[in-house]
Amino acid sequence: MPRSAGVRWWPAFSALVCLAGCGGDLYTAGTLRQYLKEVVNEALNVHCESLKQSGGGLSAFQCSCPAGFKWCAGHCYKLQEAFMTHDQAEASCVQINSHLAVPRSREENLCVAVMASEENKWLGINDRYSEGLFVDWEGRPLTGEHFKAWARGQPDDASDEEDCVEILGSKSSEHLIYGKWNDRKCTDNNPSVCQLA
Structure with a gap:
């Protein structure tokens, strides 16, 4: 996964952990949900694209549900x-x-x-x-x-x-x-x- 996708992942994960553990209101649940959805979709797209570029193999099947x-x-x-x-x-x-x-x-x-x-x-x-x-x-x-x-x-x-x-x-x-x-x-x-x- 390229650095940019990983960098976007950590703030979302940190916010989720904080909401679960701190009781804080860093993000509203809806905003956090949307942000997580964007990050997960971005990570999937990057992963699938890298599989296609490398020839894929068995793992490439995972990207075609x-x-x-x-x-x-x-x-x-x-x-x-x-x-x-x-x-x-x-x-x-x-x-x-x-x-x-x-x-x-x-x-x-x-x-x-x-x-x-x-x-x-x-x-x-x-x-x-x-x-x-x-x-x-x-x-x-x-x-x-x-x-x-x-x-x-x-x-x-x-x-x-x-x-x-x-x-x-x-x-x-x-x-x-x-x-x-x-x-x-x-x-x-x-x-x-x-x-x-």
Whole structure:
């Protein structure tokens, strides 16, 4: 990545960390979201362009996702704007040969957060079958070294009914932070982000 893209990345990342840790108001959530979206898109364009110039190889495939999908952090993602239950959202993703997104790194979580934009979006994570044991859509547990981005105080299984996971958009309530995870009732309606495996 050229120096200019990296230089633009650090202020955005610093602002996100400050908003999450300092409680400061360096940027509004909307301004920060837009800035992060620009930085991520710029980094993707630079990365894909460098792959094309170098002959690419297998990695060049990553820059050419199917129609409607966007490449980011090594995966193809697609925003599903319709509000659906968690099960309906997963079924909708399966219809296009994908699954609900499961971020497994900070970079992947940032990609999904940028796509989440203002509204909370369903992720392919739940603890339906064993309270507190969160698994992905294949049933693999997210334990130990697995990446997790829970908002403070989450998961809380409010009213013993919250078994599905959403990533928080910028319209989230004050105590929940954009890009963090929250557990929610699976029968509630949210848009979603699909991910090719």
